[in-house]
Amino acid sequence: MxxxxxxxxxxxxxxxxxxxxxxxxxxxxxxxxxxxxxxxxxxxxxxxxxxxxxxxxxxxxxxxxxxxxxxxxxxxxxxxxxxxxxxxxxRTEYPFWYPDKKFAMDSHGGVSKAAALLLAGEGLRANQEVCESVMGLLQQKAETALSRDDGQDIARGMEAGLPVPQERIEGFISSLRPARTLIVAEGWLHRPLRKWLPGKKIIGLGESLLSSGYLSRRLGPEDLYVIESRGYHADHKRLVLFYDRLRRETGCQTNLDLQRTAFSTGASSLQGRKDIAAAGCIENAKHILRGRRVKRVVVEDLADLEPFRRAADIPVIHLGFLGSKEQTS
Ligand code: SF4
Ligand code: SF4
Known part of the structure; x- marks a missing residue:
């Protein structure tokens, strides 16, 4: 351990x-x-x-x-x-959304010397436009590199309760050690990374992008800001204060309830990755929107774009595009 x-x-x-x-x-x-x-x-x-x-x-x-x-x-x-x-x-049979039990435990190799590393995850990596926008914003703050190994195979294996080889985990951790800060876009890895790398600064994409003030000034009372739930709950005590300040300063609405737990669409789950409708992600987005007067939805987690687009007829954008003129992606 x-x-x-x-x-x-x-x-x-x-x-x-x-x-x-x-x-x-x-x-x-x-x-x-x-x-x-x-x-x-x-x-x-x-x-x-x-x-x-x-x-x-x-x-x-x-x-x-x-x-x-x-x-x-x-x-x-x-x-x-x-x-x-x-x-x-x-088990003798696995649900349709389970990852392939033989899926590759591949290491992408290489160690970056940058002060901060972005672990982009599958969603950001697949969307080059958003990924470039996010990297541009992060690099304005500090020297930041895109991690060549973002541990997605480890994350999916652990989420499914499948065995992950220890040598794969050790290789992943070694590639992250030189960075002072890890910016982890997908929430699943926040808990294990805190156990594996105690003392390392590990933050979510939302906290990293919003802390400069440039993007948060673009949020207002008619925005629903959707916090990525897994990373948020993994560091709850500290992030309650961060997002309470965001709400006070911008007036934006969030997917937090009165006891400051984040209501999730579930779109990042294994079930949601396979089929957002069958996993109830659209219904969950509707539940978050119910009773609110909002004119725009801003999501931290790229996986939340689609459920909210299918749940409401208002603009839905990723945080990485909050500062851009188009605001459509
Ligand atoms: S029922 Fe109450 S005590 Fe039991 S797991 Fe839920 S919140 Fe915790
Ligand atoms: S889906 Fe329900 S039971 Fe499962 S982690 Fe979320 S709150 Fe807990």
Missing amino acids: IGKNKQRKGYEACSGCGVCLLSCPVWHRTQTMSLTRKARAKAIQGGATYKEIANSIDMCLLCGACETACPEGIGLADLNIHQRRELNRS
Whole structure:
């Protein structure tokens, strides 16, 4: 094990209070108690096997909101993955959205000497226009390079509860060590990177781009700013203060509820990557928009563009284009 893992409580601590339902996109969409984090915890307490609650485990979008909400301090993010790993032991068939079990654990190699590294992730890498815009903005602040290895194969393997070779993880971490700051666009890697590289400055794309003030001055009360949920919940205490300040200074609306958990579309999940409609991402975007008067949606996570475009007839842009005249991509 690289780095120290903060000890949190297990299933036995679940009181069944149901607070974790408040920001759970699966609960809001399905209204089915058996598919919730609370139901899984109580089922395990009662002696259920992982196979018996397989459907509930598979429905979870791993957004991380339930851990932030849980008043008992249960380590729900790690437990959600633990359940997938355990379920995989007894699986004979995998859901259609599972990554190929043989998918390459490839290292892209190379170490960059830049002070800051952007781990772009699949979405940004595939969209050259947005990626160039983001890199241009980051380089105005500090010497920043695009990481040649952004660990996406590791992230997808871990999210699915599949075994990831230790040598692959070690190679990935070695390539990141020289950088002072890691800017991690996709949220999944925030938690493991904090364990593997304690003391390293690890921030999300939103925090990095907004902290200069150039982009935040372009947000206003008629904007809905959609925070990437996984990275946000992984560093919740600190980021609550950051986004509260953003709201105070700009008047923008966000996908945070009153207890400051982020409601997610789930578009970055394995299920959402395969089919945003089947995974409920469009329904979740509609839920976020319900009752709001907004004229524009600004997303941190590129994966959220499509669900919001299909949920509402207003402009939806990525944060990297907030400063541009076109504001359409
Ligand atoms: S991780 Fe997200 S989707 Fe899964 S149970 Fe928790 S709140 Fe619901
Ligand atoms: S919030 Fe925590 S204690 Fe309450 S039902 Fe959910 S997991 Fe259990």
